[in-house]
Amino acid sequence: MKALIVDDSRAMRTILTRILGTAGADEIGQAADGLEAIAYLEAEPQLPDLVLVDWNMPNMNGLELITALRSRAEWRRMAIVMVTTENEYDQVVRALAAGAHEYVIKPFEAEALIEKLAILGFAAPEEPSDGEMNEFAGDVPAC
Numbered sequence: 432m433k434a435l436i437v438d439d440s441r442a443m444r445t446i447l448t449r450i451l452g453t454a455g456a457d458e459i460g461q462a463a464d465g466l467e468a469i470a471y472l473e474a475e476p477q478l479p480d481l482v483l484v485d486w487n488m489p490n491m492n493g494l495e496l497i498t499a500l501r502s503r504a505e506w507r508r509m510a511i512v513m514v515t516t517e518n519e520y521d522q523v524v525r526a527l528a529a530g531a532h533e534y535v536i537k538p539f540e541a542e543a544l545i546e547k548l549a550i551l552g553f554a555a556p557e558e559p560s561d562g563e564m565n566e567f568a569g570d571v572p573a574c
Contacts, residue, residue, distance in 0.1 A: 432553050433458040433477065437468040437496060438485040438514070443537075447483055447514065450541045454548050456481075465491025469499060478509055481553065484531070486515035486522070494529055501530035510551045514544070 434456045436447045444461045451459055460479065462468035465488060472478060482500065486493040493513060500506045512533045513526040523534050533547040 432456045432481060433460075433479040434481040434483065435460045435462065435468060435471060435479040436483045437462045437465065437488070437493065438483070439463050439488040440485070443485070443514075447544075450544055451481075451483075453541075454545050454553065464488040465493065465496030465499065468496055472500075472506065478506065481510045481512065481548070481551070483512050483514050486513060486517045486526070494526060497526065497529040497531055510553075512544070512547055512551070514539075 432451075432455055434451050436444050436451070436459060438444050438447065441463075444463075448459050448461070458479075460471055460475070462471050465484075467490075468482070468484075469491075484493040484496055491499070493515060497511055497513070500509065500511065507530075510533075511531045512535060513531045514535045514537065515522075515526075516537045517523075517526075518536045526534055532551055535544050535547055
């Protein structure tokens with residue numbers, strides 16, 4: 432699986448990269464905001480299968496990014512998961528209506544994100560070693 436993480440928090444991008452690695456992602460790109468994500472996608476010959484998007488970012492927020500991704504036919508096949516602190520029902524509805532497939536509210540357990548990936552049909556992760564499980568013990572912070 433090829434993935435792109437779009438979040439203005441470097442720490443959150445690192446955490447999500449590790450989680451995706453345990454879930455079987457073999458190539459993971461990163462962008463700090465929606466504009467950077469669009470530039471990444473335009474430069475990539477092979478689009479990612481999955482895009483994880485934060486809502487609150489400078490320059491172009493996550494909702495604007497999802498709308499932009501869904502406006503281009505060649506980008507519509509990418510699965511999108513909104514990973515954000517926005518937890519109001521109306522915000523969840525707006526993100527899903529714009530084209531997100533799933534929604535994860537920070538803070539979250541790593542297993543919650545992995546379960547969302549399984550729902551989207553991405554390969555189930557191999558059983559992690561004890562060391563890998565300890566790395567993700569507890570909640571992922573809300574960055």
